Amino acid sequence: MSARDYNKKSLSAVIGLVVFLVFCFLTIGLFFVEVVILLVIIIPIIVITFIGLIVYRYSGESKKTCPRCNIPISVYTEFCRNCGLKLINNCPNCNIYMDGNINYCDSCGFEFPKYEGELLPFEYKVYEQGEHVPEKSNFCQTCGASLKNAENLRFCEFCGSKIV
Secondary structure, three states: HHHHHHHHHHHHHHHHEEEEEEEEHHHHHOOOHHHHHHHHHHHHHHHHHHHHHHHHHHHOOOOOOOOOOOOOOOOOEEEEOOOOOOOOOEOOOOOEEOOOOOOOOOOOOOOOOOOOOOOOOOOOOOOOOOOOOOOOOOOOOOOOOOOOOOOOOOOOOOOEOOOO
């Protein structure tokens, strides 16, 4: 599921919540006229609070970091852009994606070969929490190809994915 799908789901959840609260407001307003004034104040506060919680939940920096170099990475990134470590395994038997540090498939029991990642001659920097992340990637996030000597590339030479 892509990030775009999550944005659509969160937007539909917010719209559903607003419609539900408006329906409740109108229903209560039909029966209790004096409660309407209180609801005019409370319902917008509740709606704004829920919208704020949803925005807070789905925004901000990535919470996931590379275990080898501590650079912030996306949840869906297959290779680290700084050190090239493989972060997601794809089982060849059942085609399920899982975390890269797991050595076997939970569904079918297939054992993955140990992958340490290619250590190229250049040194990658280990980052501390909150340190400025470099703009240029050292590795492709999709295929793991080295981009160290490639200048001014917008797309990976090997897989064609956009370089962030």
